[in-house]
Amino acid sequence: MEIHRFEKLWLVGALVLIVAFIGTIVYGALGAGVAMVDDSGGTVDPDDPTASDNFRETGVYTTDDGDVEAYVIARQYLFTPGTTNPIQVPVDTEVTFYVTSGDVTHGFHLPGTNVNTMIIPGQVSEITVEFDETGDHHIGCHEYCGVGHHNMRGTVDVVSQSTFDGDEVNDG
Ligand code: CUA
8 A cells, every 4th residue: 555755744743743742741750850749758746746756846957968957837827937937048959848737738839949749737748959049939838728828828048058057946
């Protein structure tokens, strides 16, 4: 059977498109740094998260390796730290957020970054990110958590490494 030249061109074009679409899906899944938040953060008592070995007093800490860890508790309708005081972290440094809830399910989302997770009472969400520019990031709660949900927000303040205070226990 003879296949017309234009018919062949259309077949090749369709195959190229299919391969390209599969390529974009593979890139989105593996290449863009998108990952599910798993249960590596462990569990805590939601009534007193800081009493657990899996959690510390809320605040920002520098590890011995020079990485930074931020411990954040979400409660109706505040991130502590984050809402009253911004979470200050240094630029070009690995920052791991450990976030848990003291009451109901909340969300923790920094638009424009890969930081985006649900916060479940009793469960610690662990997310590692490296910010490559200084500046403020808005924190939004994107899980409906009560009448004040739409006002539940905070700030992550990415500062230069020389401005960063280092260890800082932040109550508000
Ligand atoms: Cu917290 Cu919505």
